[in-house]
Amino acid sequence: MLSFDLRRKNWLVPFFREVSERAVAAPVEHFEDAEGVLQFDAWLLNGLSRRGLLSSAPTAIWPLPDAGLEPKDRGEWHFLNSFAHQLELLFELRSALGLGSSTVRDQLAIMEVIAAHVGCFDEAEQLFEVSLDLEALSLADWPEDPTQREKLTKAMGPAARAVGSKLKELSLQSWDHPLLGLPLHGVLVYTATCQLLRIAHFEFRKKGRVDESQARFQRAQAQVERLHLIEAIFALANADLVLTRVERRLVDNVISLARLSSEEQGLIWQGVKEPVSATELGKLITDPQTRRFLFAQLVIQGYLDGEFVAQEQAFIEQLGQAFGISQEERLIYQAEALSTLENNPLLIEAFSLGGLVRRFSSGLSASVERVISSNLSRLVLEIRETGELAQLLVKRAQGPLSPEEEAKIRQQIIDICKTIPALAVFAAPGGTFILPIIMRLLPFDLMPSAFTEKDESL
16 A cells, blocks of 8 residues: 555645655756756756666655555556656756745745646646745744645645646556556656656746746647657557557557547547658657657567567668667667566566456456545445444454354445445445445544544645
């Protein structure tokens, strides 16, 4: 189980605060010319490299559970770890620009950039308005100033919840996605991080309201890059003019990982008729790091269905030439691809029928868990009102029950779920699917104090 609950609507502010408190700022040289793009680009490349964001294995700075990472938690952990890296880089960038991070205003400026990064421009404006009265309030004074705290809470809460929701919508995988940690996932994180930091570089220097047109330009650039990546994956899959079942599943998973809109998906599927050539991709994709990520992903893709047909091999060779990747480097990529598949047998299973069923079940469980969590207070209230069931659940938490007692728990929980509209549909088949999830989410003692919500506004 992860140490942070992303199901909270207001998860962003406590996460932001925890990362800012945990972050240890490495010595950073100030930019000689704050306006200098070349110096910023050099800093960006160095920062991404130090954090492993130029490979498919970013440094783990968000803590892993003591018992290890369960498959169902992989998506959330990758999301939290990537975002923690991005936040720390934002703090580091402010330092490089000679700016502070010690006041509430400083940290609101970072939050405004995050809002612009995900397209929440109204929320970015709200955060800026809040900050105008808080420039002199230090982080040390903030907890001691109830008037300012209350004002900030009321003004900032809705904006932070909206931005947090958008971040999850764009990047969070709530199930064990088979492409997590592979080169394609790496390039998506890389692209998003570059977009965020370029917006930040522009905004931190300007020190004013978010420039919506500039942020929209950076977002559009990043989305075009994502579309080109997926065009390349389609082109390889269709190199032999046959889209196999494995290749179709791969493309579907790529689209879900990149979170393309319906319109973008339509454009991509239309491209099956006229796939882009390797030479064209060489002209469209010019960033060296993106080229390396993509080439590594395509080599892995070529081996996924157990055969690397001549047309696919020819496409890979042509793309390597268009990307400026030498023959020797191509052989290294092929060796690494085979090693990846050998060390991750579940990756091949993920694109088989059995893997599809496993992932569907995992995704369904995650969906059901969200519904139960959002109705947990009502569910607990109903359980407390049935004295026998509450006693049995507490007893079950302390040791095994008899088969008769287990049957009573199952039937009474099913009956309760039928009285809650959002849960009734899951209870109807008999409760075997929903019951383990409910048992995992219920608090141990079922006493009223267990359900007293803390003030999580900030």
